[in-house]
Amino acid sequence: MTLKEKIESGMFIVCGEIGPPKSCDGDVIREKSKYFKGVVDAVNITDNQTAVVRLSSIASAKILLEEGVEPIMQMTCRDRNRIAIQSDLLGAAALGIHNVLCLTGDYQKFGDQPEAKGVFDLDSIQLIAATAQMNSGFLLSEQEMKKAPDFLIGAAANPFAEPLEMRLIRLHKKIKAGARFIQTQPVFDMDIFACWMEKAVEMGLHEKCAILAGVMPVKSVKALHHMKKEVPGVKINDVYIDRLEHASDPKEEGIKIAVEMIKTLQSIKGVRGIHIMPVMWESITPVIVKEAGLSTI
Amino acid sequence: MPLNFVTYGKPPISVREKKISRFLLFFEDVVKVPVFGCQHCGECILSSTAFICSQRCPKRIRNGPCGGTGAGGSCEVYPERKCVWYRIYYRSKMLNRLSLMYKVHKIHNWNLEGTSAWLNVFMKRIDAPIWFVRGDKQKVKEILSDDAQRKN
Numbered sequence: 001m002t003l004k005e006k007i008e009s010g011m012f013i014v015c016g017e018i019g020p021p022k023s024c025d026g027d028v029i030r031e032k033s034k035y036f037k038g039v040v041d042a043v044n045i046t047d048n049q050t051a052v053v054r055l056s057s058i059a060s061a062k063i064l065l066e067e068g069v070e071p072i073m074q075m076t077c078r079d080r081n082r083i084a085i086q087s088d089l090l091g092a093a094a095l096g097i098h099n100v101l102c103l104t105g106d107y108q109k110f111g112d113q114p115e116a117k118g119v120f121d122l123d124s125i126q127l128i129a130a131t132a133q134m135n136s137g138f139l140l141s142e143q144e145m146k147k148a149p150d151f152l153i154g155a156a157a158n159p160f161a162e163p164l165e166m167r168l169i170r171l172h173k174k175i176k177a178g179a180r181f182i183q184t185q186p187v188f189d190m191d192i193f194a195c196w197m198e199k200a201v202e203m204g205l206h207e208k209c210a211i212l213a214g215v216m217p218v219k220s221v222k223a224l225h226h227m228k229k230e231v232p233g234v235k236i237n238d239v240y241i242d243r244l245e246h247a248s249d250p251k252e253e254g255i256k257i258a259v260e261m262i263k264t265l266q267s268i269k270g271v272r273g274i275h276i277m278p279v280m281w282e283s284i285t286p287v288i289v290k291e292a293g294l295s296t297i
Numbered sequence: 298m299p300l301n302f303v304t305y306g307k308p309p310i311s312v313r314e315k316k317i318s319r320f321l322l323f324f325e326d327v328v329k330v331p332v333f334g335c336q337h338c339g340e341c342i343l344s345s346t347a348f349i350c351s352q353r354c355p356k357r358i359r360n361g362p363c364g365g366t367g368a369g370g371s372c373e374v375y376p377e378r379k380c381v382w383y384r385i386y387y388r389s390k391m392l393n394r395l396s397l398m399y400k401v402h403k404i405h406n407w408n409l410e411g412t413s414a415w416l417n418v419f420m421k422r423i424d425a426p427i428w429f430v431r432g433d434k435q436k437v438k439e440i441l442s443d444d445a446q447r448k449n
Contacts, residue, residue, distance in 0.1 A: 082404065104356060104363050107374045118356065125360040126404045140404070158364035166386040169398050170361035172441075177401055185364065203441055232365035232373035 003042045003070055003099055004152040007181055007210045012266075013273030014294050015072065015183070015212060016285045017044040018064070020055035029060050032282045033067040039286045042099060044183070044277070047074040051111025058088060061097045072154060073097050076105030081121040082130070082140055089134060093149030101154040101183065102127040125170075125177050128153055132178030155179035157211075159196035160189065160235040168199055175208050182209050183275045186216035188224075188236040190264055197270050206270035213265045217258035217278045217288060220250045255288060262292040310408065314416070321413035339409030339417060344426035345397040347388035354381045359402040362386075396436035397427065 006013060016036045021028040036043050043064060047057040061071035073092055080088065089100065104124040108116045122130060130140055137148035155174040161167060171182065187193045193213065200206055218224055221244045228236045240257055247253035258276070265271050274294065276285050310318070322337075329335035329350075333343055336352035342359065343350060355374040356363055362382035365373030370383030389395045409417060417423045430436070 104358060106365075107355060109374055120356045120358070121407075122404055123356070123358040123360050124363075125401060129401065130404070156364060158366075161362070161364065161366040162368070162370060162383075163386060166362065166382070166398070169386075169395075172399065173360060173401050232367055235368075 002152075003072070004180075006041055007152070007272075010272075011041075012294070013042075013181075013210060013212055014040045014289060015042050015044060015273065015275040016040040016282070017046065017275070017277040018060070018282055019046050019049060019280065020057065020060040022052070022054055024055065026055070026059070026063050029055070029063045030067055033064055033069045035282050035286050036069050037067065039289050040276070041273075042070040042072050044072045044101060044275070045074060047076045047103070047105070048079065048111075049074075049106065051078065051106050051108045051113070051116070053112065058092050058095065058097065061092065062095045065096055070099065071097055072099040072101050074101045074103055075127065076103045077120055077122045077124065077127055078105030078108060078118050081119050085122065085127065085130065086134065086139055089131060089149065089151070093151065098150060099152045099154065100131060101156065102131060102179070103156055124155060125173050128155055128174055128177040128179050135178075152181070153179050154181045154183060156185070157182050158185045158233050159187075159193050160185060161233050164196060164199060167196065168203060168205070171200065171205055172203065175205060180209050181272075182211045184212070184214045185233060186214040186277060187261060187265065188216070188227075188234065188240055190237070190261070192235060193265075194268055197268050201270040206272070210272035211270060212273035212275045213268075213271050214275045214277055215258055215261050215265070215288075217276070217281065217284050218244070218254045219281060220254075221245050223279070255284065255291065258288050259291045262288070262294065310412065314420070315412070318413040318416050321416050322411075325413050325415055337411050338405060339412040339414055340403075340405055340423050341414035341418075341426070342402055344428065345394075345400055345402070346385045347392055347394050347397075349381060349385050349388060351381055351385065357405075358382070359405060361398070393433040394430050396430060396433050396440060399437070399440050 018032050045057045045060045048054050057073050061073040064071040102124050108114055108118045131151050131153050134149055135151055137145055139145060157171050159167060221241060224236055224241050224244060227234050244250050244253055262274055265274060276288060278284050333348055334350045334353050336350055338352045351359055362380055366380045366383055367373060367376060370380050372378045372380045389398055418425050
């Protein structure tokens with residue numbers, strides 16, 4: 001079953017995430033794909049995340065396909081104008097990549113080359129709409145294609161930025177533009193997430209798309225402190241910082257927190273899946289999936 | 298059929314029109330630059346964004362804020378500034394224009410960059426501004442229920 005069929009059938013979805021290497025070594029991805037095969041439903045391939053140059057997301061997604069893991073290719077608007085975006089999407093479809101996550105992209109200032117020109121020709125909602133239009137058989141120029149791609153369109157949502165209502169308006173717009181699944185920022189504050197989810201359910205948004213809650217297992221307190229200070233749009237409850245600080249084995253505690261979070265998230269109404277996104281710690285995903293009892297495949 | 302909110306660009310701009318546009322732009326700038334912080338995109342959506350120019354966003358996002366708005370609504374790129382869309386939301390709420398925030402704005406036509414938006418409205422290249430919104434809360438309800446009906 002493909003991810004699209006799984007989402008349509010209402011199954012509980014589990015996604016992983018791989019960050020491609022900062023070199024041309026495709027074996028890194030082949031190596032990492034072993035952690036995910038038969039463990040998760042699909043794996044996100046990040047597209048130059050935090051504006052740092054990495055192996056391209058299309059090439060990485062193709063490598064994953066060859067390894068028998070279903071990829072979700074991320075597509076950002078930072079590096080491409082509308083011509084490149086359409087061309088890359090067509091290329092991805094030709095290679096057999098059918099899941100795309102549409103993002104605006106991190107600003108280039110945060111990366112290793114802050115002098116770069118940011119493109120931002122489209123924003124994420126317009127990218128979703130453009131992909132939906134391509135699905136219907138038309139390019140942005142209104143030219144009809146001989147063969148239309150068949151993308152499952154995803155989008156991101158941040159439940160933790162203020163104000164809540166504006167976030168829901170944007171989520172509504174994304175769904176209206178054509179998003180079929182939503183991946184949220186990593187949850188580190190369950191109360192805010194539950195509140196956001198409750199409002200989304202009230203608006204009926206959970207029926208129109210599959211909302212996958214983000215879970216980020218962390219190795220150390222340092223990582224949490226870094227996220228709290230440096231990463232925009234992330235809110236971290238001090239309870240987790242305390243717990244990791246006083247743990248004898250922070251790695252073990254990190255896994256424990258992630259498993260607990262998944263169990264709580266499963267009980268929240270409207271959550272259709274989990275998106276596990278450890279940063280540079282991909283090997284932990286199968287452990288967490290097993291401990292949380294998510295292994296469905 | 299192509300979706301109508303994705304494409305843009307007609308009719309093309311003639312040389313004569315460009316001259317008129319430059320003339321009009323002078324008067325437009327006198328009003329729009331000091332009052333709204335206009336960035337000359339030529340495709341004005343000020344009336345849908347509670348009269349705050351959305352193009353002052355570093356990413357020039359035309360649809361809502363990005364995911365990086367910090368605590369208290371600070372911009373992720375320039376933390377000393379407030380997120381433009383954060384301000385748009387609160388002013389929309391104050392002016393009872395929230396229903397306009399649900400609108401999906403079209404992809405920017407870069408040919409219109411630096412041209413007079415007033416002339417572009419007159420030439421029917423871009424949508425006319427929406428001056429008054431009546432029954433904002435009712436409209437928001439309709440937008441939400443419309444989608445629910447379409448689903449059923």
